[in-house]
Amino acid sequence: MQKTVRDAVLAGVDARDCVLVLDTSLRLGPGTAAPTQTDAQQGRHDLILQTALSLLGGGRAGLEPRAERSAVQRLSVDGEDVVLFAMSLHDEDAQDLGVLGLTFAPGDWDDSRQVRLGTMIGALVENLLSAGTRRVALEVDYVAMNRQASRLHRLAEIDPLTKLENSTSFRDKVQQVLAHATGSAALIILDIDHFKSINDLYGHRFGDAYLQAIAQSILSAFPETAIIGRLGGDEFGIFVSVPTKGTSYLESLLSRCRSAVQRTTAFLGKPDLGRVSMGAATFPEQAEDFDTLFELADTALYAAKDLGRSTHRIFTPEKHDMFNARAMGPLFLRAVRHGQVQPYFQPIVDLDTGACVGYEALARWNERKRGLLRPQAFAPVLKDHTCAETLTRCIVQRALDWYTATFPASTPGDRPTLALNVTSFDLMNPEFVFELQAHMADRNVDWNSIVIEVTEGVVLGERKGQAYRSLGELRMRGAKVALDDFGTGYGGLRHLSDWPIDLLKIDQSFVRDVHLNPRNAAIVDAMLTIADQFGFDVIAEGVELPAQVEKLRASGCRKGQGYLFSEPMSAQHARRTFGPFGQAVLDGQ
Numbered sequence: 351m352q353k354t355v356r357d358a359v360l361a362g363v364d365a366r367d368c369v370l371v372l373d374t375s376l377r378l379g380p381g382t383a384a385p386t387q388t389d390a391q392q393g394r395h396d397l398i399l400q401t402a403l404s405l406l407g408g409g410r411a412g413l414e415p416r417a418e419r420s421a422v423q424r425l426s427v428d429g430e431d432v433v434l435f436a437m438s439l440h441d442e443d444a445q446d447l448g449v450l451g452l453t454f455a456p457g458d459w460d461d462s463r464q465v466r467l468g469t470m471i472g473a474l475v476e477n478l479l480s481a482g483t484r485r486v487a488l489e490v491d492y493v494a495m496n497r498q499a500s501r502l503h504r505l506a507e508i509d510p511l512t513k514l515e516n517s518t519s520f521r522d523k524v525q526q527v528l529a530h531a532t533g534s535a536a537l538i539i540l541d542i543d544h545f546k547s548i549n550d551l552y553g554h555r556f557g558d559a560y561l562q563a564i565a566q567s568i569l570s571a572f573p574e575t576a577i578i579g580r581l582g583g584d585e586f587g588i589f590v591s592v593p594t595k596g597t598s599y600l601e602s603l604l605s606r607c608r609s610a611v612q613r614t615t616a617f618l619g620k621p622d623l624g625r626v627s628m629g630a631a632t633f634p635e636q637a638e639d640f641d642t643l644f645e646l647a648d649t650a651l652y653a654a655k656d657l658g659r660s661t662h663r664i665f666t667p668e669k670h671d672m673f674n675a676r677a678m679g680p681l682f683l684r685a686v687r688h689g690q691v692q693p694y695f696q697p698i699v700d701l702d703t704g705a706c707v708g709y710e711a712l713a714r715w716n717e718r719k720r721g722l723l724r725p726q727a728f729a730p731v732l733k734d735h736t737c738a739e740t741l742t743r744c745i746v747q748r749a750l751d752w753y754t755a756t757f758p759a760s761t762p763g764d765r766p767t768l769a770l771n772v773t774s775f776d777l778m779n780p781e782f783v784f785e786l787q788a789h790m791a792d793r794n795v796d797w798n799s800i801v802i803e804v805t806e807g808v809v810l811g812e813r814k815g816q817a818y819r820s821l822g823e824l825r826m827r828g829a830k831v832a833l834d835d836f837g838t839g840y841g842g843l844r845h846l847s848d849w850p851i852d853l854l855k856i857d858q859s860f861v862r863d864v865h866l867n868p869r870n871a872a873i874v875d876a877m878l879t880i881a882d883q884f885g886f887d888v889i890a891e892g893v894e895l896p897a898q899v900e901k902l903r904a905s906g907c908r909k910g911q912g913y914l915f916s917e918p919m920s921a922q923h924a925r926r927t928f929g930p931f932g933q934a935v936l937d938g939q
C-alpha cells in the first residue's frame with residue numbers, strides 16, 4: 351500500500367518526495383522508537399522522516415507531541431532546498447497510524463494551497479488505511495466464520511455417540527464417491543445380534559458403551575479410506591474399495607471385522623457380546639447406485655440372519671433373491687390374491703385331559719419354487735406395512751371362514767378358541783379393531799372365542815400409545831391377548847403389569863430341554879409362578895416328547911402346543927376332535 355499511495359501522490363501533485371510510513375505500533379510521543387520505512391533512497395527519505403517526526407513531536411527527537419497534526423519546515427536534502435509538509439495519520443479512534451511527509455521545491459510552494467493539498471492527501475490516506483483496516487477485520491471475521499461453519503457442518507455430519515458418520519452423511523459421501531468411482535467397491539451393512547435384549551438386560555448406559563466399542567472395532571478393521579457410518583440404532587454401514595475381481599479380499603475384511611468386534615467387546619465383561627451379522631454387495635458388478643447397493647446388502651444381511659446370525663454373506667442373486675423385500679413384495683401380494691397364502695392350524699391341547707381346547711392360525715406361503723414357506727422365510731417382506739397388513743387380513747378372514755365352517759355356532763359344547771397373530775402395523779392402525787369386528791360379525795363369531803397373539807416387541811412400545819389402545823379395545827370386547835415367545839426378550843417382564851395381557855406362551859427354547867436341564871426347568875417354574883401371581887393362563891410351545899409333558903404337568907403347566915400333538919395342518923385336514931391324552935387329537939392323523 352505504501353508504494354501505491356506514494357506513486358499516486360507523486361503522479362497527481364508537484365511534490366518532489368512522498369514519505370509514507372505505516373506502522374500500527376507507532377505512537378508519536380517521547381521515547382517512541384522510530385518506525386521502519388521501506389521506500390528506496392533510504393538516506394534521503396530517512397532524513398525527511400526524522401525531520402517530520404521532529405516537527406510533529408516525538409520519535410527519535412524525543413520531543414513532546416504537538417497539538418497540531420501537521421507542520422511545515424524548510425530544509426536541505428542532498429544539497430537541495432525543499433519545503434517539507436509533515437502530517438500525522440490517525441484512525442477513526444484517533445490512534446496514530448503513521449506519518450506522511452511531502453517535499454516541494456521552494457518555487458512551487460504556496461502556503462495556503464500546499465497545506466490544503468497536503469491535508470487533503472493525508473485525509474485520503476487515512477480513509478484508505480481505515481478502509482484497509484476494516485477490510486482486514488472483515489477478512490479475519492470471514493475466515494473465523496468459515497472455520498466455525500466448517501466445524502458446525504462437520505458436527506452435523508457426525509453421529510454424536512459413536513463419532514462415525516451419521517446416516518445422512520454416510521449416504522451423501524458414498525453417493526459422491528459412486529458418482530466419480532472408476533474402481534470396484536463394496537457396501538457392507540452390519541447389524542448387532544440381539545442388541546435390544548442386551549440393552550434391556552444391562553441398561554442403556556451399557557448399551558451406549560457397547561455401541562461405542564463396536565464402532566471402534568469397525569474403524570480398526572477397515573482401511574482409513576473406508577467410509578464408515580452409524581445408520582441408526584444397532585446398524586452400521588461401511589463403504590470400502592476392493593479389488594476388481596474375486597471376493598476373497600472382501601471375505602477377509604468381513605471376517606477381520608467380526609474378529610475385531612469379538613476381541614474388543616470381550617473386555618466389556620458381559621457374556622454373549624460381540625455377535626454381529628453382515629451383508630455385502632459390490633459395485634459396479636451388482637449395482638451402480640446407492641439405493642440398489644443398499645437393498646442388495648440388506649438382502650444379504652437377511653440371508654446371514656436366516657442362517658442363525660453371527661455370520662456374513664455377500665449377495666448372490668440365485669441364493670438371496672428370496673430375502674429381497676423389493677423383489678419379493680410384488681410376488682407375495684400376487685400370491686395372496688391367487689390364494690397361495692393360507693392359514694394352517696395347530697391345536698392347543700389340555701395336558702391333563704388331552705382335549706383340544708384351541709387352534710392357532712399360522713401363515714404359510716406355498717411358493718412355486720421353494721415350496722411351503724413359514725413367515726420366517728419371508729420376513730423381509732413383512733417389514734413393509736402393506737405386505738404385513740395384507741397378510742394379517744388374508745389369514746384372519748380365511749381362518750374365520752374355516753372356524754365357522756368347522757365349529758358352527760350351533761355346535762354343542764364350548765367352541766375351541768382361535769388364536770390370530772397380529773403385527774405392530776395392525777395394532778397401530780386405529781381401524782384394525784373395527785375391521786376385525788366386521789369380519790367376525792359377518793361370520794357370527796364371538797369375541798370370547800378369539801385370542802390375539804403378539805410378540806414381546808409389540809408390548810415394548812409406548813404405554814398408552816395406539817398399540818396399547820388397540821389391545822385394550824380387543825380385551826374390552828372379550829378377546830384374550832397372548833404374549834407369544836415369552837422369555838426370548840428381556841423387556842416383557844417390565845410390561846406384564848402394565849399391558850393388557852391374559853396369556854403367556856413359553857418359548858420352545860425353554861421347553862425343549864425342560865425335562866433334562868435343571869436350569870431350563872427352573873426358568874419354566876419361575877414363569878409359571880409369575881403367571882400364577884398375575885392370573886395369566888400359560889401355554890408351553892414346542893412340545894415334542896411325552897417326557898416334556900410330564901415335566902410341564904408336574905410344574906403346573908396345563909396347556910401345550912407342539913409336534914407331539916400335531917404339526918400345523920391345512921384347513922381341509924384339520925377337524926375338531928376331543929380325546930384322551932396319547933391318542934390323535936385331529937382327524938386324519
